């Protein structure tokens with residue numbers, strides 16, 4: 001029977017591969033088990049493995065334990081092997097680069113900025129033209145006339161089309177002539193010629209064409225001729241007889257064009273009839289169809305087969321899919337498909353399922369640029385381009401593809417420890433943002449300390465890694481001179497650098513890495529063969545485009561749980577299926593529009609248009625609705641607060657069913673279960689529950705108690721003893737953060753340096769000022785402060801324009817500061833600035849006291865201790881009550897007599913003294929402070945606890961909440977009250 005039927009139009013939902021296997025076994029029963037003379041042509045490779053399994057299973061049932069299997073292939077591969085092109089083929093990588101070169105030779109037609117994008121669009125058009133029956137006329141005027149006719153434009157309006165016509169005509173002819181001159185053949189042209197030449201040889205084979213619904217003109221002609229010769233059979237799902245906006249249009253158009261209209265129709269079940277009625281585009285009214293459907297079947301044929309689920313948002317949609325797949329998996333289903341055009345959703349579903357221990361195959365693959373192999377390459381380029389800026393360099397160091405030379409020697413040095421050392425010491429602590437020699441200098445200058453802290457292996461490994469980066473970048477850096485260089489030089493420098501970094505070797509052990517190496521080799525070959533020259537930026541643009549345009553597809557097994565796009569789902573048959581992300585953004589989504597010609601012209605010339613892509617997608621959606629016994633279509637209501645519009649195909653189905661059966665096919669139980677935390681995967685262990693947290697009150701080992709006191713550690717002890725325990729006893733440093741901008745703390749540090757330079761000799765800065773400042777010389781004092789300030793901010797303002805804001809803020813305060821100096825110096829003379837102490841505390845010589853006072857002035861009755869503040873200051877009440885100890889602590893350190901202490905507040909718009917304390921009040925505060933320091937020191941030595949106090953104001957400025965677990969002990973307190 002199958003020998004007589006050339007077109008097998010299967011009902012939606014029928015397992016095409018199974019039917020194909022039956023036909024082949026029946027047609028070639030006499031030749032069994034030898035089927036090697038048969039060719040089965042699929043649209044993609046993903047179906048081959050499953051088909052071979054199905055075929056073998058059926059052969060075994062017929063008593064054949066083994067087979068010489070048929071040749072399974074794609075059309076492109078088969079005809080290229082059958083009739084290989086004798087000439088030199090242009091690689092896919094080379095042709096964009098070559099066409100771009102041709103475009104640059106016509107500056108009037110193309111802006112160089114757009115050259116890559118235009119080359120891509122033109123190549124797509126040339127491919128479409130070469131595989132269509134339309135030919136571009138030799139003469140421009142003739143082409144213009146044809147184009148104007150296709151647009152339906154009057155001849156006088158031809159001018160408007162002249163740019164498009166001129167561009168296409170000129171480039172097409174110059175492109176074909178260039179290839180001809182260089183003896184090259186475009187791969188699509190070679191495919192077309194192989195197709196035409198293969199006809200005779202193909203007639204010697206038995207060919208089964210399965211699942212092809214989109215054939216171009218030349219493929220269609222080829223299939224038609226082989227159909228006529230009786231050597232080819234076509235297998236496809238679908239129905240014949242509909243046109244325009246209908247899922248069956250693609251099949252109808254293809255069969256009409258193959259000259260095989262009205263094939264034998266497959267029987268349609270009740271569910272299929274319901275779907276046909278929903279998507280019917282005939283004259284019959286919507287209401288009439290609903291009434292007919294309800295009358296024909298009282299129970300919905302979609303019940304128990306189809307669920308339409310609308311989640312609140314994308315995350316809940318992903319959780320619902322995860323739940324469904326896990327349920328089906330537990331029910332024993334093993335052929336489960338998740339089909340979606342929403343790649344973001346696909347990634348999230350994959351992550352959720354993998355968290356549940358379910359491995360997922362992604363048949364759609366992903367862009368090569370998004371693989372971790374390509375990310376390492378991109379980070380390396382960014383590192384070289386940005387002169388070893390810390391951000392890309394850290395990304396590179398963290399890549400599993402980068403091998404340190406020390407690691408290769410397997411000395412046990414953890415790569416995380418190496419980049420951790422680099423990040424902490426060079427970036428966060430030293431605030432170095434590049435270039436490479438600055439990191440290296442820092443390590444050299446601090447080598448002894450680093451060796452003590454991190455050990456010799458870690459430091460040596462980091463040094464070796466930085467040297468390795470330096471060597472690897474050398475050849476590439478030479479090409480960053482803005483000049484044109486042969487593309488082959490870029491590729492060879494790149495390969496060399498990848499090998500230096502250990503990337504080359506690790507790429508060879510990774511599937512995506514191997515593809516990347518292959519791509520770079522192809523680019524190198526293209527550049528060498530065609531003398532392609534680039535500047536650094538142009539080469540980078542070429543590389544980026546290649547990474548974006550190549551897809552990475554992991555190997556497929558054709559079973560299990562698979563994620564795929566709609567096109568990849570053809571020829572699959574599932575036990576259960578989810579069509580996910582059914583929003584209008586993806587179904588039908590934006591059809592890939594061409595940069596050239598409108599849909600009308602495209603249809604007339606046989607080129608693919610937006611209507612055709614939309615109809616193909618509609619066909620795939622309709623086909624999928626019947627491709628499993630259980631189908632769930634999911635979408636979500638909103639995305640980041642914006643409503644998401646449902647796919648019109650989903651909307652139509654839901655509306656129809658609601659009106660015909662008073663049910664919108666939703667499953668409320670699924671909505672409730674997916675929203676419940678009980679249905680999510682949670683990892684539990686057998687360890688006992690942690691004990692509830694209470695306020696920590698650690699007692700430090702006496703050896704950990706610092707043997708010195710400072711204003712800062714005494715203030716911490718006062719604010720929250722637990723802070724003192726963490727920072728001063730345990731020695732845990734506050735986490736530094738890197739800021740490439742000047743921050744407020746940096747501003748304060750610059751102002752302190754400027755005021756120090758006003759009265760002391762500071763290298764690189766003007767000053768110091770000699771003598772008192774008064775009304776007579778204040779202008780000179782202001783001028784000197786201006787000079788010092790500009791010098792102090794010079795490096796910042798050079799590197800960062802925003803730093804100028806801080807400089808101008810300070811310059812605006814200088815006259816107010818000098819006002820204060822003039823008034824202040826009537827009674828006081830500057831004595832010392834930045835006065836450091838490290839001495840035994842008078843009252844208890846076993847305690848070492850450390851500190852640095854910003855400024856000490858001398859007056860008639862003694863000294864004034866001044867602390868400059870660019871931020872908040874403390875009130876005199878806090879100082880008197882012993883809550884703030886900085887200034888009294890300095891008074892305690894100074895040999896005196898100290899007559900006065902105060903902060904000089906240098907706020908945004910004024911300069912004023914605050915926290916003034918003098919005379920007996922000052923003496924009393926200092927005495928009490930001294931007593932407290934000695935008492936506390938004794939208590940600590942005798943084992944006093946250091947509790948966390950949880951004072952709201954102090955906690956608001958503290959970074960230790962994660963350590964003291966304040967929220968936990970507060971929650972326990974609340975629970976117990």
Ligand code: SF4
Nearest residue numbers: 720948950955958964
């Ligand atoms: S968060 Fe509060 S209680 Fe905890 S250590 Fe910091 S200041 Fe003390």
